[in-house]
Ligand SMILES: CSCCC(=O)C(=O)COP(=O)(O)O
């Protein structure tokens with residue numbers, strides 16, 4: 045990295061960006077579906093579970109909804125891959141159990157881990173911003189095939205602590221939480237153009253990650269830098285570049 049430039053704050057999305065959507069929908073989603081009812085019935089004292097159950101009842105407008113009705117709502121969102129915050133909160137609780145027990149492992153595209161390590165070693169600070177809850181992120185990055193990647197990261201953001209991913213104020217909230225007044229020092233990598241647009245509106249630099257086979261591949265990332273691999277992203281200058 046050139047001495048003339050301050051390091052970047054690199055913020056990565058997960059699904060479609062660091063990791064294959066297919067892996068998440070085929071391995072993790074069925075696992076959560078299998079465990080919703082048990083976790084709601086047996087871990088109701090866990091603040092995450094209690095908060096998620098209350099949020100589902102509020103979202104469906106049924107203050108007295110029991111487990112069966114809550115699970116029905118969760119499964120409907122899951123079927124549509126709707127990133128409802130209480131769904132993501134409960135999935136985080138359930139996946140944390142699965143990663144802890146060894147039933148689940150995470151997936152990263154082959155270019156991702158070496159590049160994250162290199163960026164960290166070069167002095168850039170790394171963050172995650174995903175619809176996946178912070179507890180899901182900790183479990184995911186904590187259990188890669190190459191061991192825990194958590195020491196690489198300086199913070200984790202989701203739709204609860206930052207807000208929805210398609211609006212600029214969420215990116216401003218992350219910048220405030222990081223304590224960085226210069227928006228141009230943030231580089232956001234995502235597969236979804238709406239998220240990239242929102243980050244750019246907040247003054248961030250953006251890199252669209254288009255990996256063949258991913259659901260948003262055909263939508264493209266018009267107006268943003270574009271790459272099919274983290275290995276092509278050069279952070280050595282004041283602005284990111286794709287080589
Ligand atoms: C292991 S994190 C869970 C991934 C997930 O459930 C999700 O919705 C990710 O969406 P993203 O915002 O990372 O595209």
Ligand SMILES: [Mg+2]
Nearest residue numbers: 057059060235
């Ligand atoms: Mg994504």
